[in-house]
Amino acid sequence: MSRIGVFICHCGENISRTVDVERVAAQVGNMPGVAFATDYKYMCSDPGQTLLKKTIQEQKLSHVVVAACSPRMHEKTFRKAVESAGLNPFLCEMANIREHCSWVHENREEATVKAIEIVGMMVERVKKNRVLPAITVPVTKRSLVIGGGIAGIQAALDIADCGHEVILVEREPSIGGHMAQLSETFPTLDCSQCIMTPKMVDVANHPKIKLYTFSEIELVEGYIGNFQVTIKKKARSVDEDTCTGCGVCMTKCPQKKIPNKFDQNIGMRTAIYVPFPQAVPNTPVIDRDNCTWFKSGKCGVCQKVCGPGAVDFEQQDRLIVEAVGAIVVATGFDLYTIDEKPKGSPIKGYGEFGHGKIPDVIDGMTFERLASASGPTGGRILRPSDGKEPKQIVFIQCIGSRAREKGISYCSKVCCMYTAKHTMLYHHKVHDGQAYVFFMDARTPGKSYDEFWRRSIEEEEAVYIRGMVSRLYQKGDKIVVMGSDIAVGVQVEIEADMVVLATAVMPQKGADTLAQKLGISYDKYHFYSEAHAKLRPVECATAGIYLAGACQGPKDIPETVSQASAAAAKVMTLFSKDKMEREPIVARVREAGCVGCFACKKVCAYGAVEEKEIRDRQGNLIKVVAYVNPGVCGGCGTCQATCPSKSVELDGYTDEQIVAMIEAL
């Protein structure tokens, strides 16, 4: 016979205002199996928990129901208290009489009756609860970091500095990401490369960091503490160990007019190249689509001039499997373009701005490359069309961002600040020029940020115009900007030499595909979703996977670095124990009933269902049944609902428990 203890919480006045808690306690006390029932002002408080523990011992309780708030709030708290009193924590249930009752009703009588029913259901349920032992899984103390921008670099260095091995995977030939492309950074105007490149070198030299550049994630298997990751190392055509980085191959390559993506396609590179001089690793890669040897079998100059003989045309893509215990995703962002979007895409471009066909209408990143001392113009602001210095330059903010009509309704967060920075850089470089900025709002929260924006207006003489631009069109060698100043209430027309668009920050292309490989969720824009917007901002809902940087949403550098260090701290928390415990709310297959249809395997979002062979003593195969790997199972219960032969049960949520609740009604 169970001896159930029921504890009714007032939640200050949150519950007791609408629910007659004394009456609930009195009624519930008479229910069969209930040995003790009481009410208390704050069950979650220290005295409340003490009351709970003391009663369990004094009354020799077998099960506990706490009628209070949502289990999302305090289930952990009470189960922990129950455990410290010597009961298995899964013999404790919560009855939600706050969110499900007192908060949503006004009539005290009706609410009290409902509260009694809710508690009664949980009483019947808890009778069917079984002791569930904790599940422990081993932890592989190596971690994978995906993406070698500032987020990935910071996370990798922090984890590696703690003595744990890190596998850093970067899709491009060099690490550095977008931050390596920037000229100066706000709000201090320090040179981006000057602060970035030392960190890149640290990564290259760190004994605990294994770097895979020009590589992509092919497959992710396993679960928290125990992932197996297959990495595709694309053929570089240059042997990384042999190459000395002398660069002779690049000077001799006859293909010199290939637009360099790193320079936003305004600078040119050779077919064998490093994206930029400070690249890490400093090993060139052959762009096979543009290399004469790969196109026609002729040339081969790079191979001939290479002293150490590092150029290898025969190199193939390789697959490497690495075992890791945790994964940090730091794939960063991409910029929106105003081009015509493919039909069916929810994102639209800007026909009114010429769909990207006006040559001197560029985006902010291109401006960064123009302003960068190591960029294609050596830091001079020159127009892509004719190389002239623009004397009238117009910046337009919120391109794509905050435009639900274009398919993006969010604010890209960094554009206000970087546009202010651009006006300063322009003013420093073109003394007789004038910068204009069309903007809707200036969003500059952040340390020294608003002061920075004000400086661009007050000291650097940028003219800010509150209002948007309706159309841009080419007129001779000028671009006509049709705007409005809503403060004055009149239209504004500027004949500009160059226009810079602050285009929206979007997730990297292919972010959705990677998420599907990792089994993590993403929003409608393909930004990765954190487990809790406020309290678990760097963790994914999928255990063992963490987020850093702009792959989760638009972020500036300080925020990205903070989040990367936070993600690293989370990884280190996981690595602080040899084994980890996890909640035993997992599905269990009743092998006798399982017919091996694997409907459960098809619906499992966690990839937890495996095929298990059942053999007799002679080793003959009897049947193949489903097996749920308790380390991977997310406890969602989908398999239980799907199983046609009712052979899967979710511990803690068995059919017996649910039926008992319904019957109690």
Add this chain to the structure above:
Amino acid sequence: MDARVKKKKMILSQGTMDVDFVRKVEALSDTSVRRCFQCGKCSAGCPMATFMEHPPNRVVRLLQLGQWRRILEGRSIWYCASCETCSTRCPNKVHLASIMDALRKLSWDAEGPSKESYVQLANKLFLQNIRSYGRQYEMRLAAVFNVKSGQFLKDLSLGPKLLAKGKLKMFHSKNRNLSEIGKIFTRIEEMRKNGEAL
């Protein structure tokens, strides 16, 4: 528009912000007024903005504040050409051209508080022509407009040229199904009387 009205201080309260009027505009135009965040892109591209005392974005702003009198007393809504540029380029899918239609209708119902009479007169004659003849006859439209607006000599020089080119029909007939057309007008009038339509 009276300059004093235009510059008069706005005293905002639940009493002075006419939400009911704004709801009517939203129902007629099938678009949300609150969605507008005043980026001014509509005003930037409006071909008629230079002729308006309230640029298009401000018309929406005044609606957001329930200050419709300031809009209707002015000429702005009557200078909208219905070119649809604002609706097309709005980042927020605010269908401003439809809002303008709704405002003109509500102004029209209130017997046109605006001093802009020429556009309203032209519209009125145009609709009368449909009811009386079924189709438009530009010659008649222009002639009556000039008489009623007191601009007897307006576009006088164009007349003979157009006549010579066969562009003005001197004679016109009525549609055979004129009574059917008339019924559409009366049914709509009845629906409005019965409160079945705005």
Add this chain to the structure above:
Amino acid sequence: MKKLLNYAYYPGCSLHASAGEYDLSTRELFKALKIGLTEVPDWFCCGATPAHNVDELLSLSLCAKNLELAEKVEGDLAVACAACFSRLKFTQHTLEENATKRKQVEKAIDAPVKLDGKVKHLLEILAGDLGLERLAASVNKPLAGLKVACYYGCLLTRPTDVPNLDCTEAPTIMERVIEAVGAETVAWSHRLECCGANFTLSRPGVVIQLTNAILDSAKAAGADCIMVGCPLCHGNLDIRQKEIEGVYKTNYNLPVFYLTQLVGLSVGLGSGKLGLDAMIVSPMPLLKEKGLL
């Protein structure tokens, strides 16, 4: 002779008056291309801009009734006037989206609203249904050397999702049609700007200012002439051109053709069948100079 395609035809009021040459050239061109065109009996005014300007319900009802009349004639509905086209498409779009308005309109016309009939501008018929290849194959006199500024105005493409004739901000359908019959097109900035449309009656001063900018842009781009698909635009660009030249003390001399006149010319129709003499800015010197007449 068997017709290739058959359409119901809604000319609209202007084509029966000031834009007679658009009506004439449309009928003659379609005859030459062996496309059937049957005028909708008893059609009446769509309400144009003035109706929706002050009374959307009336505008929708007038168009819905006209759509019902058009059902009596076989084939999709061919519309020449951009304003009529816009209103009919708007009606279909609005009544599809808004059930309340649909109910009101059904009460006003005392009949159920039918929205499945297709409404097509002449451009869609030439570029889509007939197809540019077949159009090109019908050309007897290519418009070689003629530089055309294609003027869309407002109502053919805007707003997004309603006329669905072509891309709202960067349409090419006019250019594709006229290039298919051998003409050259110019790239110019004002092909989508508003001419002031029906302010021509109430506020001609507005029209003069806006239309001047359009003529100026076409001239600057090196166009020999302008091509339109809307009688209102035509009225402002052609009829008021001399007046504008006077006000701005300039000389444009840009003939303004309806698209059917230029395409008709290329298939070999003569001046009389295209109503070229009805144009205020005479195209004759230009056409003679280019050897097209």
